Amino acid sequence: MATNVKEVSEFILDKVGGAENITSLTHCATRLRFQLADQSKADQDALDNNPSVLGVVPQGTTGLQVVMGGDVAEYYKGIKALPGMGDDDTKAAAASNKKEYGGVRGKYAFVDYAFEFLSDTFRPILWALLGASLVITLLVLFDTFGIQAFRDDIKTQPPVFQLLHATYQSVFYFLPIMVGACAARKLGANEWVGAAIPAAFLTPEFLAMGSQGDTVNVVGLPLVINTYSGQVFPPLIAAIGLFWVEKGLKKIIPSSVHMVFVPFLSLLIMVPLTAFLLGPFGIGVGNGIAAAFAAVNDFSAFILAIIIPLIYPFLVPLGLHWPLNAIMIQNIATYGEDVIQGPMGSWNFACFGVITGVLILSIKERNKSMQQVALGGTMAGLLGGISEPSLYGVLLRFKKSYSRLLPGCLAGGFVAGFFSIKAHAFVFTSLLTIPAMDPMLGYALSIAVAFGTSLTLVLMFDYRTPEEKAEALAKIAAEHGEAAPPAVAPVADDAPAVAASDAPADGSGVATLTKPVKTALQSGAVTEITSPLEGEAVALKDVPDPIFAGAKLGKGVAIKPSGDTVFAPADATVLAVQKSGHAVGLRLDSGVELLVHVGIDTVQLGGEGFTVHVEAKQHVTAGTPLITFDTKFIESKGYNMITPVLVSNTKKFAEVEGFPTDHADTDTVVVKTTAKTAES
Structure with missing residues (x-):
C-alpha cells in the first residue's frame, strides 16, 4: 500500500503540472483540493483514467478536485512529502492574504468565494465531527438498551459516562474555536488569533459575568451576555472582521514590529467588537434561519x-x-x-x-x-x-x-x-x-x-444512457479480449444467412441485421480495413491525447481529414453512436470492432458542427455515410480535427497494424488485423 501511495502521489503531482503549478493544496473527507497557477497544465484525462483516482472535478479557473476516497489523507501526506511540496515551498494563499476564487457556483467571483469560504472552514473539522457523532451514537445505544439514560443530569451519571459525554462535548462546546481558526486561515488572517477571539467567550471569566440574556454595564455600555458554545456564525463573522482589522493594522504598523503589535491590537479590538456587535449579530443570523425552518416545520412537518x-x-x-x-x-x-x-x-x-x-x-x-x-x-x-x-x-x-x-x-x-x-x-x-x-x-x-x-x-x-452503457461494455470486452456483447438480438445458429443486398433498403444503407461470417476471428485470418474518411493517415502516437496516443482504447491509426464524412469501411453493425456526433462504434461483419473518434475533445461542442445519419443497432453496408461534420466550424472553435480510427477489440487479435500513408482515402488500406492462431 505504501509503495502504491508513493507512486500514485508522484503521478498526481506530475499530472497537475508539478509543484511549481500548485498555489495551495488541502483535502477534505474524500478529495484532494488543488489551487493551480495554470489549470490548463493539469492533464485531467490522465488523472481520471488512473485506477486509484475516483474522479476529477475542475472548479472555476484555478481549482481542481481529485477524488481519492477514504484514503485521501494518505495521498495528501504522500504529495506533501514530495520535493517542492514542503510547507516552506508551498505557495499557500494564506501567506500572501490572497483569496482563491475556485468555485463554480456563481456568476460573480465574490459569490464563488463566499461558498468556498464556508466549505473550506468546515472541511478540516469533519474528522472531529464524525468521531463525535459516533460517540453520541454509542451513548444513545446505551440509552436504548436501558444501560444509562442519555439525557440524565450529567452530575448523576457514573464517571465512565461522564467521560464519554466529555469526549463528544469537547467537539461541540469548543466548536467556535475550531471554526474561528479555520475561517481565519481560509481568509489569510492569523488562525490562532482567529481561535482566541471566540475562546474568550468560553472562559470562566466571561461566563462569570452573567447568564444567557443578562445585561451588564461595561464602561457605560450595555453588554448582553450570550452563550457561545456550539455556535458557528459568530466565529465566522468575527474571522471576517479580523481579516479587515489585520489588513488595516499591517498598513499602518511598521513590518518590523508586526508580530508584537498586530495580534495585540487585533485582540484588543476584536474581542469587545465581537462581544458587543458581531457575536449577537451572528447568533441572530443563525436563530433567524433556524426559525424559518421551524416555521415550515410548525406549518407542516410533512412538507x-x-x-x-x-x-x-x-x-x-x-x-x-x-x-x-x-x-x-x-x-x-x-x-x-x-x-x-x-x-x-x-x-x-x-x-x-x-x-x-x-x-x-x-x-x-x-x-x-x-x-x-x-x-x-x-x-x-x-x-x-x-x-x-x-x-x-x-x-x-x-x-x-x-x-x-x-x-x-x-x-x-x-x-x-x-x-x-x-x-x-x-x-x-x-x-x-x-x-x-x-x-x-x-x-x-x-x-x-x-x-x-x-x-x-x-x-x-x-444508471447510464444506452450509449454510455454500450461504450462501457465495449471497453470491458476489449480489456478481456472478447467481442462486445451484441447490440441486437442474437441470430440462431441454424438461421439462414441473408446478404445485406437482399435486405429491404430505404436508400439510407440501413438493412436488417444478418448473421455475419466473422472471418477476421478465424485462426490466422488477416483482414485489411480501408479508411472510413478521406484524409492523410498518420501514426496513432502523433495524436495529441495521451489516451489515444498510448493505444489505451485500442491500436489503429489516425486521419487528418480532408473530407467531411465518416463512411462505413465495410458491412457492419453500429454498436454505438454519440448524439454529439463526435464518435461512432462499429462491429464489422468480419468481427473487427472499430471506434472512429472525430477530433479531440469535440464532445464539448454538444453536437454543433456534426450530423448523425445512423443509430445504434442498425446494420449498414460499406460506404454508408455515418457522420458528417463541418471542419471549418469545429476548427474555428479551437478543436484539433485529427481523427483516431481504433480497433477497440485489439486484444482479440495477434497483431493490429496501422499504415500511415501520404494521401490515405477510402480506397487505401489503413489498418490490418491478424487473428490469433490456435497455438497462440
Missing part, C-alpha cells in the same frame, strides 16, 4: 420532510449544504433538537442506494474501474454517512443517475414526513447512527425506503 431530501442533491455539489449543517448544530445548541437531519437522511440513503446498485451491476459486468469507485462510495456512505464519493464518482458523471436518485429522495421524505423525525445530537447519517434519531424505527423505515427505491431503479433501468 419540510419532503423538501429537505429533494433539495440536498442540488445543494451538495455546489457546497451550499454547509450553512444547513451549521443550522443543525445551532438548532441543537438552542432548542436541544433538530428537524433537518432526519429528512436529510433520505437523500443520503437514496444516494447510497444508487451507488450500491452501481456496485452490483459493475460486478456482473466485470467493470473493475467502476467496482472500485462503487465499493469505496458504498462503504464511505453506509458506514460513514459521506456522500462525496458517490456524488463525484457516479451521480455527476452519468446522465441518468439523478433520475434514479430523486425518486428515492421523494419516497424516503414521504415516509419521514409521517414520523416527524427529530435529532437530539448532530450526527452523520449512516447505518451506525440510526439510534440517534427519534423515533428510531420511523427513521430506519424512511431511509430503507429511500435506499431500496433508488437501488431498485438502478438495477431495473441502469
Whole structure:
C-alpha cells in the first residue's frame, strides 16, 4: 500500500503540472483540493483514467478536485512529502492574504468565494465531527438498551459516562474555536488569533459575568451576555472582521514590529467588537434561519420532510449544504433538537442506494474501474454517512443517475414526513447512527425506503444512457479480449444467412441485421480495413491525447481529414453512436470492432458542427455515410480535427497494424488485423 501511495502521489503531482503549478493544496473527507497557477497544465484525462483516482472535478479557473476516497489523507501526506511540496515551498494563499476564487457556483467571483469560504472552514473539522457523532451514537445505544439514560443530569451519571459525554462535548462546546481558526486561515488572517477571539467567550471569566440574556454595564455600555458554545456564525463573522482589522493594522504598523503589535491590537479590538456587535449579530443570523425552518416545520412537518431530501442533491455539489449543517448544530445548541437531519437522511440513503446498485451491476459486468469507485462510495456512505464519493464518482458523471436518485429522495421524505423525525445530537447519517434519531424505527423505515427505491431503479433501468452503457461494455470486452456483447438480438445458429443486398433498403444503407461470417476471428485470418474518411493517415502516437496516443482504447491509426464524412469501411453493425456526433462504434461483419473518434475533445461542442445519419443497432453496408461534420466550424472553435480510427477489440487479435500513408482515402488500406492462431 505504501509503495502504491508513493507512486500514485508522484503521478498526481506530475499530472497537475508539478509543484511549481500548485498555489495551495488541502483535502477534505474524500478529495484532494488543488489551487493551480495554470489549470490548463493539469492533464485531467490522465488523472481520471488512473485506477486509484475516483474522479476529477475542475472548479472555476484555478481549482481542481481529485477524488481519492477514504484514503485521501494518505495521498495528501504522500504529495506533501514530495520535493517542492514542503510547507516552506508551498505557495499557500494564506501567506500572501490572497483569496482563491475556485468555485463554480456563481456568476460573480465574490459569490464563488463566499461558498468556498464556508466549505473550506468546515472541511478540516469533519474528522472531529464524525468521531463525535459516533460517540453520541454509542451513548444513545446505551440509552436504548436501558444501560444509562442519555439525557440524565450529567452530575448523576457514573464517571465512565461522564467521560464519554466529555469526549463528544469537547467537539461541540469548543466548536467556535475550531471554526474561528479555520475561517481565519481560509481568509489569510492569523488562525490562532482567529481561535482566541471566540475562546474568550468560553472562559470562566466571561461566563462569570452573567447568564444567557443578562445585561451588564461595561464602561457605560450595555453588554448582553450570550452563550457561545456550539455556535458557528459568530466565529465566522468575527474571522471576517479580523481579516479587515489585520489588513488595516499591517498598513499602518511598521513590518518590523508586526508580530508584537498586530495580534495585540487585533485582540484588543476584536474581542469587545465581537462581544458587543458581531457575536449577537451572528447568533441572530443563525436563530433567524433556524426559525424559518421551524416555521415550515410548525406549518407542516410533512412538507419540510419532503423538501429537505429533494433539495440536498442540488445543494451538495455546489457546497451550499454547509450553512444547513451549521443550522443543525445551532438548532441543537438552542432548542436541544433538530428537524433537518432526519429528512436529510433520505437523500443520503437514496444516494447510497444508487451507488450500491452501481456496485452490483459493475460486478456482473466485470467493470473493475467502476467496482472500485462503487465499493469505496458504498462503504464511505453506509458506514460513514459521506456522500462525496458517490456524488463525484457516479451521480455527476452519468446522465441518468439523478433520475434514479430523486425518486428515492421523494419516497424516503414521504415516509419521514409521517414520523416527524427529530435529532437530539448532530450526527452523520449512516447505518451506525440510526439510534440517534427519534423515533428510531420511523427513521430506519424512511431511509430503507429511500435506499431500496433508488437501488431498485438502478438495477431495473441502469444508471447510464444506452450509449454510455454500450461504450462501457465495449471497453470491458476489449480489456478481456472478447467481442462486445451484441447490440441486437442474437441470430440462431441454424438461421439462414441473408446478404445485406437482399435486405429491404430505404436508400439510407440501413438493412436488417444478418448473421455475419466473422472471418477476421478465424485462426490466422488477416483482414485489411480501408479508411472510413478521406484524409492523410498518420501514426496513432502523433495524436495529441495521451489516451489515444498510448493505444489505451485500442491500436489503429489516425486521419487528418480532408473530407467531411465518416463512411462505413465495410458491412457492419453500429454498436454505438454519440448524439454529439463526435464518435461512432462499429462491429464489422468480419468481427473487427472499430471506434472512429472525430477530433479531440469535440464532445464539448454538444453536437454543433456534426450530423448523425445512423443509430445504434442498425446494420449498414460499406460506404454508408455515418457522420458528417463541418471542419471549418469545429476548427474555428479551437478543436484539433485529427481523427483516431481504433480497433477497440485489439486484444482479440495477434497483431493490429496501422499504415500511415501520404494521401490515405477510402480506397487505401489503413489498418490490418491478424487473428490469433490456435497455438497462440
